[in-house]
Amino acid sequence: MEESAPAGRPHRLDPLLRPRSIALVGASPRPDTPGNTMALAAARDGYAGKIFAVNPRYDEVEGLPCFPNLASLPQQVDHVVLGLGNELLEGALAEAASHGAKAATIFASCDLTGSPEDGLAARLRAIAQEAGMVICGGNCMGFCNPTIGLRIVGYAGAAVMKPGGIAFITQSGSAFGALAYNDPRLKFSLCVSSGREFTTTAADYLDWTLDQPETRVVGLFLETARDPARFAQALEKADRLGIPVLVLKVGRTEMSSAFASSHSGAIAGDNAAYEALFARWGAIEVASLDELAANLLVFSTGRRAGPGGLASLHDSGGEREMIVDLAAARGVRFADISAGTLDRLRPHLDSGLQPANPLDVWGSGRDFERHVEASMDAMLDDPDTAVGALFQDIRDDSYVARGFTQAVLRSWRKSEKPVVIATNYSMSNNRALALAITEAGIPVIDGTQEALDAIGNLLAFRDRRAMARTYVEPVSSELRNRWRARLDSGLPMDEADSLSLLSDYGIATPRLVIANSCEEARAAARGIGFPVALKTARPGILHKSDCDGVRLGLLEAELDAAYADLSRRLGPRVLVARMADPGTEVAFGMVRDPQFGPYLMMASGGIWIEVLKDRILALPPVSLEEAADMSARLKIAPIMQGARGRAKADLHGLAKAFARFSMLAADLGDLIEEMDVNPVLVSPQGAMAVDALITISPRPGTGTAGRN
DSSP, rough: OOOOTTTTTTTTHHHSSSSSSSEEOOOOSSTHHHHHHHHHHHTTTTTOEEEEEEOOTOOOEEEEEEEEEEEGGGOSSEEEEEOOHHHHHHHHHHHHHHOOOOOOEEOOOOOSOOOOOOOOHHHHHHHHHHHOOOOOOOOOOOOETTTTTTTEEESSSSSSOEEEEEEESSOOHHHHHHHSOOOOOOOEEEEEOOOOOOOOHHHHHHHHTTTSTTSSSSEEESSSSHHHHHHHHHHHHHHTTTTEEEEEEEOSHHOOOOOOHHHHHHOOHHHHHHHHHHHHHTTEEEEEHHHHHHHHHHHHHOOOOSSEEEEESOOHHHHHHHHHHHHHHHHHOOOOHHHHHHHHHGSSSOOOOOOOOOOOOOOTOOOTTHHHHHHHHHHHHSSEEEEEEOOOOOOOTHHHHHHHHHHHHHHTTTOOEEEEEEETTOOSHHHHHHHHHHHHHEEEEHHHHHHHHHHHHHHHHHHHOOOOOOOOOOOOHHHHHHHHHHHOOOOOHHHHHHHHHHHTTOOOOOEEESSHHHHHHHHHHHHHSEEEEEEEOOTTTGEEEEEEGGEEEEEEHHHHHHHHHHHHHHHHOEEEEEOOOOOOEEEEEEEEEEETEEEEEEEEGGGGGHHHHHEEOSSSOOOOHHHHHHTTTTHHHHHHHHHGGGOOHHHHHHHHHHHHHHHHHHHHHGEEEEEEEEEEEEEEEEEOOOOOEEEEOOOOSSTTOBBB
């Protein structure tokens, strides 16, 4: 992965995305064709480089000089655009390579037969790689670089694209058209449809755009990371530079994953691993194009949230109540404004209106613009205000909307804090006013939920970057190497082995003994102390509760009968363990993803783990602070925090146990296929792992053995 290039140092994608000269092969004067569109669009926004049309049928295309082939051009060009059918691509790309071009864009699908064995794409990739060319596509919609006024597209909107701070990289051509050509509020530094990514992946585009000084935020529409290592490095680079990355990841379900594979040849991958990767580097996930656009607008202002919460103005008491409910559901905190701020608000409120946050500011309407400005001034000045917002259904034909928005704009200019204007009805007739206000500096978001989601993400981005990170002490190299040798042997790990591994990594486990007879079980229980847990230790049983293989809280008088039942049904080998203190059941998990390596899970534990699906994901290693944040986001967190009179659990002990588990994953995860620690009992006395299951990665010659 290329690091940020110092000023003046070229990036390998410069000939593609910032070319000095272009040849449009297949340019045509025939209206409403890709060949004509690319000729009309290339310099529509003011591109100052050289553009040549190439087509043996014409002398001129849309005012561009037209040449029969690349060899006849008066100069060598950086970038060749191939607006041709599939049957002509191979010869044209070979001609571009011979010409000396360093970049090409291919719109066509690059399939001649539709068969999976169709070799055209592979041959095109080979031509480019041998020539050192970078390609946008194939099967792409091209790209727009408004910072230099360039559009390389076969389909384009008519409006001028003004440059801005949003970089949008999409593996969906339709998503490219949706965001690039519909809403002029979105101002791009780059908008690229990557297509089949023959030589240039989403990771490469992300790396390039992070080097551009215009970039304030990056949006990704992602089916898969075709180069996982470079993609992870690019996300790390964005995190290091403090540039937010917003990701709309598709292919999350089995059905949509199948669509992704058949549509673009992508392997959708394990979405859980992507979630963990995004969490590791602070990439923010969104669920829809509307949500993505709203977040891009809010983050593209460049203003970041400071300490505190949301301070909002409203012109409706009823809609204010709706917003309070929606904000609570999304975890968006309102600022706790001071008594001094309340005093500043009172003179600007009509009788019956109370100073508060959120604030209903609309009364009689007398001199409302002055009162709105003064109220927003007071709210933004409050030290606990991180973000200001006006929630109002602004309309183009409303003097009230114009007055409110102008008042808020004046307040925004006096502050350094981010401010958002949001409508509560997404179909409000506000297109002209919304564009004017957004271009003046305040993003206008259509829809309450989209606005609150974006504000919440702005606050979460702040919190993550401010979080301290304290890591637990590593284990000794001798201990780590001993366990690496044990796992590398390929021998199965039973529960006793697994709990011993956890114990060596500093995670509390109960005292336990393996027994092969009733006499041995009785002696072990007496040594441990009653009551005890008795579990089958028969090899090959993955989930003991599924076969009724666990007995808990056994007293001495109950042990023989319990052993007799287990040994009769499941065999004589058992595990006798000390009963752990009762507590809330949490699960730790680790899975080794083939693309991104081991990732971690903290979840609601016990028998309901697969039903509740209450889990948080991360990549190892995890700091104590990150582990504490993960536990606080579980649905069962209120139970551990003492809800309904329960004793408060040792949450620091839980965070420490998970941080140590993450160290185990970082040290040994390449040798483990899966690891389940369930349950971890979290009580006021601490966190104790009472059951564990390890699947060892298959070794050459061992098949798939390795489960206990």
